[in-house]
Amino acid sequence: MIPFIDLAAQQARIRPALDAAIARVLAHGAYVMGPEVRELETRLAAFCGAGRALSCANGTDALALPLMAWEIGAGDAVFCPSFTFAATPEVIPWTGATPVFVDILPDTFNLDPAALEAAIEATAAEGRLRPAAVIAVDLFGQPADYPALAAVCRRHGLKLIADSAQGFGCTLHGQHPIAWADVVTTSFFPAKPLGCYGDGGAVLCTDDLLWDRMDSLRVHGKAVAGDASLDGHDPKYLNARIGMNSRLDTIQAAILLEKLAIFAEEILLRQAVADRYAAGLADVCLSVPAVIAGGVSTWAQYVIEHRDRDGLAAHLRAAGVPTAVYYPVPMHLQGPYAAFPRGPGGLPVSEARAKTVLALPMHPYLTPEVQDRIIDAVRGFNG
Ligand SMILES: *Cc1c(COP(=O)(O)O)cnc(C)c1O
Numbered sequence: 001m002i003p004f005i006d007l008a009a010q011q012a013r014i015r016p017a018l019d020a021a022i023a024r025v026l027a028h029g030a031y032v033m034g035p036e037v038r039e040l041e042t043r044l045a046a047f048c049g050a051g052r053a054l055s056c057a058n059g060t061d062a063l064a065l066p067l068m069a070w071e072i073g074a075g076d077a078v079f080c081p082s083f084t085f086a087a088t089p090e091v092i093p094w095t096g097a098t099p100v101f102v103d104i105l106p107d108t109f110n111l112d113p114a115a116l117e118a119a120i121e122a123t124a125a126e127g128r129l130r131p132a133a134v135i136a137v138d139l140f141g142q143p144a145d146y147p148a149l150a151a152v153c154r155r156h157g158l159k160l161i162a163d164s165a166q167g168f169g170c171t172l173h174g175q176h177p178i179a180w181a182d183v184v185t186t187s188f189f190p191a192k193p194l195g196c197y198g199d200g201g202a203v204l205c206t207d208d209l210l211w212d213r214m215d216s217l218r219v220h221g222k223a224v225a226g227d228a229s230l231d232g233h234d235p236k237y238l239n240a241r242i243g244m245n246s247r248l249d250t251i252q253a254a255i256l257l258e259k260l261a262i263f264a265e266e267i268l269l270r271q272a273v274a275d276r277y278a279a280g281l282a283d284v285c286l287s288v289p290a291v292i293a294g295g296v297s298t299w300a301q302y303v304i305e306h307r308d309r310d311g312l313a314a315h316l317r318a319a320g321v322p323t324a325v326y327y328p329v330p331m332h333l334q335g336p337y338a339a340f341p342r343g344p345g346g347l348p349v350s351e352a353r354a355k356t357v358l359a360l361p362m363h364p365y366l367t368p369e370v371q372d373r374i375i376d377a378v379r380g381f382n383g
Contacts, residue, residue, distance in 0.1 A: 002361055002370055004322040005191050009365035010266075014258050021254040034250030040257055044202055047169070047260065048176040048184070051206040054214050055248035059165040059187020060087040061218070062201035063135065065246070066161055066183040067095050069213040076132035077123045077341075079158075081111050082330040083350040084137045087187075088163050089331050089340075098129055099340045101332040103347040105145070107290040109303075111136045112349070113148035119343030120156050129341075133159040138167025138177065140289065140326070140359075141193060141270075142297035146172055146180035161185060165201075166300035168194050169267050173294040178204050188248075188256060193270070193298040194263055196252040217243040269364035270299040273371060277302055277360065280375035286356055301326055304378075305356040312381050313358055319377040324359045 011018065025034060037055055044053035056062050072078065074096035080088050082101040092099040100123055103115045111134075120131045134153055136144040144162065153160040162177035164170065165187035170177070178184045186192070188200030205211055209226070216224045221243030223235040274297070278288045286305035291297050303326065306312045313323045330350040331337045360374060 001320050001322055002374065003363075004324065004361050005363045006365055007190060007195075007363075009363070010259075013365075014262065017258045017261075018255060021258050022251060025251050025254050031250050032247055034253070036250050036253040036257060037248055040248075040253040040260070041202070043257065043260055045204060047263070048178050048204055050176065051178045051184075051204045052208070052211045053202050053204050054211055054218070055200065055202045055253065056218050057201060057246040057248060058199040059185060059189060059192075059201040060091060061244070061246040062165075062185035062187065062203045063087060063161065063163060064091040064094055065203055065214045065217055066159070066185070066205070066210065067091060067097070067133065068217050068243075069210055070133070070159060072097050072132050075130055077129035078133045078135060079116055079119055079131070079343075080135040081137050081139075081350070082332040082342075082347050083109060083327060083353060084139060084163070084331065085165070085327070086331060086334075087165070088135055088137055089337060092135075097132065099337070100129075100343065101337075101340060101347060102343045103345070103349050104139075104353070106349050106353075107287075108142060108145075108292050109139050109353060110142065110144040110292070111149060113145055113152055115343050115345070116149065117152045117155075118345070120152070120158070122344045123341070124156070131156055131158055133161060135161045135163050136181070137163045138170055140297070140303050141167045141170055141300040142289075142291050143167060143170045143172040143177055143295050145292060146177055150180040159183070165189075165192060167298055168192070169263060169298045171296045172292065178206065182207070183210070188252065193266070193300050194256070194259060196255050196259070198249065198252055200248045200252045200256065202248070213241075216240060218246040219243065220245060266364040267296070267298050270362065271296070273362060273364070273366050274299050274302055276368065276371050277304075277375065280372070281378055284379055299362055301359045302362040303357050303359045305353070306358055307356065309356050309358050312378065315381040316374075316377055319380075321374050321377050322361060325357060326359050327357075328354055330354050
């Protein structure tokens with residue numbers, strides 16, 4: 001079986017640097033909030049050319065931290081897509097707020113700005129919930145339509161979060177999503193484009209006060225600058241708000257520093273893989289991925305559409321080609337989420353796409369030879 005994501009190829013490339021980085025942490029012993037954590041936060045912000053980064057335990061907490069810092073809660077509506085990983089809507093009810101599911105664009109599968117505006121206006125008109133924030137998703141690695149989404153958010157006074165767990169490193173007209181969003185979040189889960197060897201996440205923001213509040217929240221609400229006077233006590237044991245424990249391990253930060261050093265090159269390698277797939281498959285699928293004009297994707301997934309998706313997946317499995325379905329059931333149709341409100345007109349695009357999408361093997365080290373075997377296997381299916 002061809003690997004779906006080949007993490008071993010990347011590891012083989014940088015193994016000596018990883019070993020040395022891990023050995024440095026073992027030598028200095030600052031396993032929690034060690035120097036590599038600060039260094040990584042500086043480098044992540046520099047990579048995006050703006051803002052400040054705050055690392056945390058995973059990409060799910062990264063979404064919860066800004067919602068908590070803004071004190072979003074009961075009575076608030078947070079708008080998000082349904083065609084996404086569960087973490088996107090999951091954090092909203094954690095705070096007491098209500099997710100409102102909004103449909104996606106038919107070509108990019110990212111949040112539809114017109115559907116978003118209609119959902120905000122319908123929610124405001126109904127008067128039961130106060131529109132408070134939007135979580136857009138950079139699905140499969142490509143940037144959402146941030147200029148349009150940010151304009152909608154500005155018009156209605158909403159905060160904008162970019163869930164870039166799959167898309168960290170993506171750009172639109174040469175700029176990272178932080179150029180438009182109040183906050184950008186990411187995940188360092190091993191299979192994400194920028195992954196560590198365990199769980200990890202980060203939040204990018206441009207507001208120093210917000211950074212301080214999230215820094216407090218990730219360490220049990222510890223007192224930070226601007227909180228009540230410390231009276232000579234250790235701020236670690238003075239708690240200004242109810243927080244959580246969501247720190248990134250120093251060892252994971254050390255690993256990420258080595259991976260970040262080759263990340264820009266890996267995005268280019270992924271683009272070459274995507275281009276080869278598009279050239280080989282465009283005429284035999286319902287669709288190959290369409291990237292927004294001016295956009296650069298990190299290609300977390302390469303997702304085609306096929307009328308007989310399940311037949312094609314079985315045919316590929318028999319040929320030694322693994323595939324995956326992201327996502328088979330949109331979140332608004334899943335048990336715990338089914339009762340939450342939806343934008344006017346429902347989510348017909350999300351429901352249709354869930355039936356046709358199929359992700360093919362994708363990683364920076366996929367060779368043209370192996371890729372041609374995959375392309376030939378898809379082309380050999382007579383579904
Ligand atoms: C992976 C992912 C997350 C959550 O990241 P974890 O690190 O697994 O908590 C959030 N949103 C999206 C879109 C994701 O793909």
